[in-house]
Amino acid sequence: MTSPPTQRTNPLHLLAAFASGGLLTLAIFVNGEAGRLGGAMFSSWLAHGVGTLVAIIFLAAVWRGQRAATAAATAKIGKAPLWAYIGGLCGAVTVMLTSISVNSPLALAGTLALGLAGQVVLSLAADFWGLLGLPKRKLDLRDAGAVILIAAGSLLIILFGLGAA
Amino acid sequence: MIIPILAAFAAGLLVILSRQVNGRLSMSTTPLISSFWNHFVGFAFLSVVGLIVGGLIPANIAEMPWRIFTGGAIGVVFVASGSWLITRIGAVNSTLLVIAGQMVFGVIFDLLRGAPVTVWAAGLGVLLILAGMWLTQRKR
Numbered sequence A: 001m002t003s004p005p006t007q008r009t010n011p012l013h014l015l016a017a018f019a020s021g022g023l024l025t026l027a028i029f030v031n032g033e034a035g036r037l038g039g040a041m042f043s044s045w046l047a048h049g050v051g052t053l054v055a056i057i058f059l060a061a062v063w064r065g066q067r068a069a070t071a072a073a074t075a076k077i078g079k080a081p082l083w084a085y086i087g088g089l090c091g092a093v094t095v096m097l098t099s100i101s102v103n104s105p106l107a108l109a110g111t112l113a114l115g116l117a118g119q120v121v122l123s124l125a126a127d128f129w130g131l132l133g134l135p136k137r138k139l140d141l142r143d144a145g146a147v148i149l150i151a152a153g154s155l156l157i158i159l160f161g162l163g164a165a
Numbered sequence B: 001m002i003i004p005i006l007a008a009f010a011a012g013l014l015v016i017l018s019r020q021v022n023g024r025l026s027m028s029t030t031p032l033i034s035s036f037w038n039h040f041v042g043f044a045f046l047s048v049v050g051l052i053v054g055g056l057i058p059a060n061i062a063e064m065p066w067r068i069f070t071g072g073a074i075g076v077v078f079v080a081s082g083s084w085l086i087t088r089i090g091a092v093n094s095t096l097l098v099i100a101g102q103m104v105f106g107v108i109f110d111l112l113r114g115a116p117v118t119v120w121a122a123g124l125g126v127l128l129i130l131a132g133m134w135l136t137q138r139k140r
Helices: A011-038 A040-061 A063-077 A082-102 A107-129 A141-161 B002-028 B031-053 B071-112 B119-137
Strands: none
Touching (some): A040 B031, A082 B002, A107 B071, A141 B071
16 A cells, blocks of 8 residues: 555544444335335335436536546546446345345344344454455454444344334 | 355345445545446346346336335435545444444434334443444544
């Protein structure tokens, strides 16, 4: 890497990430409703289709700035490799996998809990090795503490907090 | 039982893999362009699978409530923000704070719409999450 990994995180960035989790809650809620009405595949297809249209509208509105920013980014770190364009496949396959597990004895709670485990494992590996061209980040005891507290709190909510009487 | 367990775990891996891949694309373009490609490629792939399997679009799509069409718009903002964030705060912080927000807002959302919430478990869970968030923001 040309720039040293930044260790100090901006609290506003962390707050933005927290707020985006709220967006995810809303998206999962409305996509879940679409799934109940038309099936998981339909729900995901619809969300990706609408998302494509909305992204085009946003891009059209700010195209000049986006083109300039892309030119600057490409000049600095080079073109993106071809595989970087197919992140969308992951999201599409995720829907198929979760519909297998939601309709098994794992149900929604088990699916969420195991999915959380998968997310934590791969993100730890991603920061540790700097996977797929993203910056490496040193992990320390504080990261371990944050992982344990947030995972424990989430499991408590998923397994005992929601849905149950 | 092993197949559903692996499927659920792999789904979690893929959530992070997609954020990592989209994040890499955003480094050479912009988060919004990266979000466009994410949705376009997903849409193309699911359309092909739908054509092969059949029955993708339900007959009563016109009668469905309008709010189910808003998920994709929220998704565009969510995926763009994920790409923007992962290059700034890293994968672990992104994962933890997005999950934290999803859980805390999920509890608030369920309370507001009158869904059943077990107060002791949800309250204790939120407290643990807030404690974990405090750890992520402390200066090193």
